[in-house]
Amino acid sequence: MNQPWTLIATAAMGMESIVARELRDLGYDNIEIQNGRVLFQGGPLDVCRANLWLRTSDRVLIRMAEFEATTFEDLFQGAKAVPWHEWIPADGEFPVEGRSHKSQLSSVPACQGIVKKAIVEQLKEHYHTEWFKETGAYFRIEVMLLHDIATIVLDTTGPSLHKRGYRKDLIGQAPLKETMAAALVLLSRWNPSRPLYDPCCGSGTLLIEAAMIGWNVAPGLRRSFPSEAWPLIPESAWEEAREEAFDAVRDDIDLQIMGSDIDKDVIELAKKAAKSAGFGREIKFEAMPVAKARPDGEYGVIITNPPYGERLSEKDEVEKLIRQMGFMMKTLPTWSYFAISPSRQFEHYYGVPATKRRKLYNGNIECQFYQYFGPLPPRKPREEE
CATH class of the missing domain: 3.30.2130.30 (VC0802-like)
Structure with missing residues (x-):
């Protein structure tokens, strides 16, 4: 061994x-x-x-x-x-x-x-x-x-690593796994010095994962693993790893994370999940349609998982929603925009070709991660950094 x-x-x-x-x-x-x-x-x-x-x-x-x-x-x-x-x-x-x-x-x-x-x-x-x-x-x-x-x-893991623990006992529509939500944030290269907004936040998974990344919170800190009881993986190893993870948390960083959704009940679920994850005050939620969404700040990042419209009756609504996002982004010239969607017509409805696309699978659904890169924030003077 x-x-x-x-x-x-x-x-x-x-x-x-x-x-x-x-x-x-x-x-x-x-x-x-x-x-x-x-x-x-x-x-x-x-x-x-x-x-x-x-x-x-x-x-x-x-x-x-x-x-x-x-x-x-x-x-x-x-x-x-x-x-x-x-x-x-x-x-x-x-x-x-x-x-x-x-x-x-x-x-x-x-x-x-x-x-x-x-x-x-x-x-x-x-x-x-x-x-x-x-x-x-x-x-x-x-x-x-x-x-x-x-x-x-x-x-060594047991239940999949996407089961972080903060969604325990919460029942709501959550088509985006925590692992996928974290991947979208990492692909966007967002960092906590920039505002982050999700206009279709649902139960808040994407924003909670971003907050955990922003504060450098290890996602497995709140759960247990079957290998904790294995003789060849001593308790001291788990204690050392958890102590390292707790010491690495940077909860002194100010977060500018916001989310909205047209469904008031889902927003309440998002607030409960954020509170359970330890971000009840740091993430701001509001019940609001996309047509009225106007996030504050400059050089921010929007990351979202809009509805897919899998039923024929919903496709017109999804098309309308994507168009509204395109209109919203015209009012945010310094922002970057990222969306995961199975729609092959997303760029047409949005009104602008994506800077970059990446194929991802949300469960068994083949999607594209549409990436629209805005300008980077101005570099701070060295002494301010």
């Missing part, structure tokens, strides 16, 4: 480079970007840091084995060769899940059963028992088969 582990930060399609940038900012080198995931090296403390700090990744996995498997015997022997007893205690709970794509072993239930059997056989040899209660710490194991290559991983 002295060798570094191969860690995998999973990513939604199109967000791999954003996750990689986050890892580099956290100080990791030798990063490998693959479809849907980013590989890096680390140990126990790195598992803790990645889970606490990654804003745009869904999970942090440990790669336990990777080998060719064209038969069930290949899969069994490859899985059994892993020293599972070093990870899983005698009472550990270890469900096995699976996926298979373009592989000869195409039956996922069968593959799950084979891997489970291999792990049980390996643990039997070490613990000298025929039965495991599985009432202790939770170890979710996944076998992934792609082009006859089997990858077996341990999930």
Whole structure:
């Protein structure tokens, strides 16, 4: 166990480079970007840091084995060769899940059963028992088969990293995951010295994620992880990582973050979520239609996730809304504007071609992130900086 582990930060399609940038900012080198995931090296403390700090990744996995498997015997022997007893205690709970794509072993239930059997056989040899209660710490194991290559991983995260904790017990329309909201803010290159406004803020997810970025709040600080109970990831590592994260918070920075939405009930949900996240006073919300929205300040940034109009009856309303945003931006010559939308006619309705576009997937919906860059704020004199 002295060798570094191969860690995998999973990513939604199109967000791999954003996750990689986050890892580099956290100080990791030798990063490998693959479809849907980013590989890096680390140990126990790195598992803790990645889970606490990654804003745009869904999970942090440990790669336990990777080998060719064209038969069930290949899969069994490859899985059994892993020293599972070093990870899983005698009472550990270890469900096995699976996926298979373009592989000869195409039956996922069968593959799950084979891997489970291999792990049980390996643990039997070490613990000298025929039965495991599985009432202790939770170890979710996944076998992934792609082009006859089997990858077996341990999930250190548990519930997806987008579940920050501040939306707990809040029920509302939230089509934008926290991880995607954070990605949009990071792509905009917004920083807390500039005003930020969302005219279609819904339940406030995008603005809360921006506030967390502005104050350098680790998004995983408010939640727990199953790997906190693992013997090979000591409690001291979690304590060190959390202490680092608490020390890194910069809550002395003034935030200029505002949001509005035409739905008064949704605005109330946004206020509750912001308060739960610790930004009840810092983020300002108002019930207001886009046609009346006029944010204050200069050199600000608008980032928004306007309604998609998936039903035919809503398409005219969405078209009208995008046109209104275009009119609004004409009154804000120093501002930059960013919107994620599945509409192929967005630029037509908005009235101006985007400076840049980026394909992203909001869930299973293919979208474009339309980016309109305004002028940068004037540089401050050196002594003022």
